[in-house]
Amino acid sequence: MFVRKTTRPRTVTLGDGRILTMADLPSGQERWVARRKAVVVEAVTHGLLARDEAIERYGLTEEELDMWIETVAELGPSALKIKSIPKNRVTRGIATNNP
Template identity: 40%
Template sequence: MLEFKTRPASVAGPLGPLTIDDLPSSCTTYWVSRRKAEVLAAIDGGMLALEDACQRYRLSPEELAAWRRSIDRAGIPGLRVTKMREYRGRYIG
């Protein structure tokens, strides 16, 4: 018998409740910090599996792990590409 795992209809996102319809388009190529935070929130909340996120957005697990490290270290502002260089130099050692 297969185990069926239900996924939540919504999770807490960076700007409030987040549903699957609120997630960035699968065609997204320009990643602003809010979109990155939404994808991470969907994964954390169980709405989107890591493997599904990688496939949907054509991202590697390593790239998502880098986003995770950035948000853990500096919050959503740490996800900004222009800030990543600053935060990276400050925290990697």
């Protein structure tokens, strides 16, 4: 087995004791559900995946990744669910154009 040399850690231990590895990251080919978004956020915030690498790997915009990170920091990973977005906008004071 060939192991590629890298300067970043191969595994990180999260605050709740779980271990996150590169193998745990989504491939980017599936639908973006809250659980997969949260894994990417955890990888970026704990240093397993560089921010720029995540943007390139998953085809995200900087604003999109920043929004995921801010949402998890303020409201928790469950706030990444699609059904939570309108509620989160009200919580954050963001105006919506819904009649």
